[in-house]
Amino acid sequence: MPRLSDTMESGTIVRWNVKEGDAVKSGMVVADIETDKATMEMPVFDDGKILKLLVPAGQQVKVGTQIALILEDGESMDGAQSATSSGQPNASAAGRPSQNTSENAFVSANSNTRGASSVEPIDAQVEEILQADGARVRVSPVARRIAEQERVDLASLQGSGPGGRIIKRDVMNALENRGATPAAQTTESARASSMSSSAPTTSSQAHVAASSSLAVPVTPTHRAGGLVVAGLQSTEVAVSSMRQIIAKRLVESKTTIPHYQVSMKFELDRLMALREQLNSELASMGIKLSVNDFIVRGCALSMAKHPYVNASWAGEKILMHQQVNVGVAVALDEEKGGGLLVAVIRDVDRKSLRAISSETKALSEKARTRGLSMEEMSDSTFTVSNLGMFGVEHFTAIINPPNSAILACGAALKQPVVRDDQLTIGYEMTATLSLDHRVIDGAMAARWLNTLKALLENPATLLV
Amino acid sequence: MSATQELEFRDAIRDAMSEEMRRDKRVMLIGEEVAEYNGAYKVSRGMLDEFGPRRVIDTPISESGFAGLAIGAAMMGLRPVVEFMSWSFSLVAADPILNNAPKMLFMSGGQFGCPIVFRGNDGAGGQLGSTHSWSVEGLFSNVPGIKIVIPSTPADAKGLMKTAIRDDDPVFFMESERMLGMKGDVPVGEDVLVKFGQALIRREGADCTLASWGRPVHFCMEAAQELAKEGISCEVIDLRTIRPLDIGSIERSVRKTSNLVIVDQSWSFGSPGSEVAAQIHQRCFDDLDNHVHRVHTEDVPAPYAYNLEQEYLPNTRKICEAVRSATYNA
Numbered sequence: 001m002p003r004l005s006d007t008m009e010s011g012t013i014v015r016w017n018v019k020e021g022d023a024v025k026s027g028m029v030v031a032d033i034e035t036d037k038a039t040m041e042m043p044v045f046d047d048g049k050i051l052k053l054l055v056p057a058g059q060q061v062k063v064g065t066q067i068a069l070i071l072e073d074g075e076s077m078d079g080a081q082s083a084t085s086s087g088q089p090n091a092s093a094a095g096r097p098s099q100n101t102s103e104n105a106f107v108s109a110n111s112n113t114r115g116a117s118s119v120e121p122i123d124a125q126v127e128e129i130l131q132a133d134g135a136r137v138r139v140s141p142v143a144r145r146i147a148e149q150e151r152v153d154l155a156s157l158q159g160s161g162p163g164g165r166i167i168k169r170d171v172m173n174a175l176e177n178r179g180a181t182p183a184a185q186t187t188e189s190a191r192a193s194s195m196s197s198s199a200p201t202t203s204s205q206a207h208v209a210a211s212s213s214l215a216v217p218v219t220p221t222h223r224a225g226g227l228v229v230a231g232l233q234s235t236e237v238a239v240s241s242m243r244q245i246i247a248k249r250l251v252e253s254k255t256t257i258p259h260y261q262v263s264m265k266f267e268l269d270r271l272m273a274l275r276e277q278l279n280s281e282l283a284s285m286g287i288k289l290s291v292n293d294f295i296v297r298g299c300a301l302s303m304a305k306h307p308y309v310n311a312s313w314a315g316e317k318i319l320m321h322q323q324v325n326v327g328v329a330v331a332l333d334e335e336k337g338g339g340l341l342v343a344v345i346r347d348v349d350r351k352s353l354r355a356i357s358s359e360t361k362a363l364s365e366k367a368r369t370r371g372l373s374m375e376e377m378s379d380s381t382f383t384v385s386n387l388g389m390f391g392v393e394h395f396t397a398i399i400n401p402p403n404s405a406i407l408a409c410g411a412a413l414k415q416p417v418v419r420d421d422q423l424t425i426g427y428e429m430t431a432t433l434s435l436d437h438r439v440i441d442g443a444m445a446a447r448w449l450n451t452l453k454a455l456l457e458n459p460a461t462l463l464v
Numbered sequence: 465m466s467a468t469q470e471l472e473f474r475d476a477i478r479d480a481m482s483e484e485m486r487r488d489k490r491v492m493l494i495g496e497e498v499a500e501y502n503g504a505y506k507v508s509r510g511m512l513d514e515f516g517p518r519r520v521i522d523t524p525i526s527e528s529g530f531a532g533l534a535i536g537a538a539m540m541g542l543r544p545v546v547e548f549m550s551w552s553f554s555l556v557a558a559d560p561i562l563n564n565a566p567k568m569l570f571m572s573g574g575q576f577g578c579p580i581v582f583r584g585n586d587g588a589g590g591q592l593g594s595t596h597s598w599s600v601e602g603l604f605s606n607v608p609g610i611k612i613v614i615p616s617t618p619a620d621a622k623g624l625m626k627t628a629i630r631d632d633d634p635v636f637f638m639e640s641e642r643m644l645g646m647k648g649d650v651p652v653g654e655d656v657l658v659k660f661g662q663a664l665i666r667r668e669g670a671d672c673t674l675a676s677w678g679r680p681v682h683f684c685m686e687a688a689q690e691l692a693k694e695g696i697s698c699e700v701i702d703l704r705t706i707r708p709l710d711i712g713s714i715e716r717s718v719r720k721t722s723n724l725v726i727v728d729q730s731w732s733f734g735s736p737g738s739e740v741a742a743q744i745h746q747r748c749f750d751d752l753d754n755h756v757h758r759v760h761t762e763d764v765p766a767p768y769a770y771n772l773e774q775e776y777l778p779n780t781r782k783i784c785e786a787v788r789s790a791t792y793n794a
Contacts, residue, residue, distance in 0.1 A: 140753045142722045161754075161792050168722050168753040169792065 300348035327380030476618035480625035495547030531557035548584030566609025586638035597766035602730030614678035618648035623658030661708035669699035687783035732760035
């Protein structure tokens, strides 16, 4: 059982993605593990075959416990079996300096067989260690420096040095490809060059976003009867690692979670009035509450009555979370390649509007300029996505796993409304809740929305 | 530029010594066979005739004795040049040359300096066997207070020898028996000196820096020529002195090439080569595309057999292999 967070002492295998006998490749996610904080994916760092799954799904075990055995290519069963019986912790896996120690979780039967025949040439052993260490990108110092200066996404490169080390030549080749063709100059790399002249961005997040500007033009032409017809003109843009993560997680969410939506209209006249009053009084302190701050607080308070909305589907059970941590979706600048981060405000049900407001503001700002730390993005139990500031009336959002629900908020718009059977002008907002039907049924969702409606329409309750 | 004349390496050294002896009456030459025999390797040809037996002095085979005597003379104001027939023989004089000369200024609180030059043949290559084939710079560069000069051309030999004689500290000047007959253009003129601590770029290049000193500089030049045919462009830096060490020149070059191969004819463990590697790893960490590679003499006593001795020493083939490896062209 790998230690997947600093405070993790034990973990629960939520799901095995492999069976005994399955072939695995380095980097493949073989299990989902529920830690004290969140459900995380566990990759393997060796190629081979799953010999044995020692811990079944649903069982909680201490960090360091053997949970599976992998038979590497060309290994015999004998060594592996003795590893099972002895149950010794394995120390042979290549030591990686990063915090993720998951490769140690997998006992490589190799160590035992190697012990028996010590004649293996040193070079071969070194090579093996280099390959086993697949998850870390190896980069020569100068290649790393040039990549940083020129904003080349190292993750997109294939290293040609020993053990896949990315060397200067690889980065220079990538740069040459980027700068070589006029089509690229006019579009994406023009953007890249204008960016490199601006103030340096130090954050890896911002850097990842920026590096998506590495463009290789593709201009296919079709020859028909000697006539050259220009085909679809496209530019190829390398995908940043952030976009890769967005793609992976959202496809997984949308294809594995049974989504459905429930919408409701909220009368926000009183909330808008209260907000105006509070803001005029707090203006001298530099505080400006947003409509979203009220919504975030309202959502958190609604959880007390409806704890299933603050829960996660975990295979054969549902995890009811003790804290209410609300994720706020933050869009990154389009000029920097876009992207989306979820900043997590912790224990929102125990925080004042003012605290929620300043924390949201600080995290959004940090997300856009320097990027967020893992901690600032993890452990959400519910997410709010708000496009109201763009005048959007209504939209639906994809659930942010392992959450079971996400609220998509439109703008609070001044419009003709019916109040006390009279047609009048008032503020109304439409919000749409996307839900995981495995955890929350339609009626539960409706009741939760009603609770939220009661809070937002009587906003003084949000102050206490 | 001043005029030049073609000289053998040995005559360049002789001219340097003679010019300095004419210039400064305190300068003298002492060692085995330096006078009557004109030097065991004919470096001091004609010096006895010109300067007489009071300034060009033959000694018995007694390195510890005449090295100590010369150190005493230096402390009292003379500027002796001591010839060791081979640096291998200096080992019996380790106490005076390592324990006295370099520490004198420090231990006397500045009362006594030690302006002395020790010179002689260093390095293997002549089938002289294990005990006579030392490259002592590996050992001696460990000692503070010593200046170590290892020229690679007749011009440098002359210019550096003149600087050595005028220097107020003990200087260990290392020649190579294999190079004494090498001819080269040497600037004419009594005041053409080569400063210590100033490396020279002998060949410019873009892909890999080759840093060396003394005889292996020539192997580096051959390797650079060979590698150029493969499209690998080498910059060859001749350090000329390893104490003081012109690390700045190597640093500038490595910032350009991102790769460094050091060629050092001493053993690798605790050597000038390992020192340069350590300093470059520290100074140029973010500029390196690969770890610093080193080509040294093999970690065994020098073999006598010709073919084994050639394999034991740094040579052009080994340097080419190291450069290919460092530049990921292996």
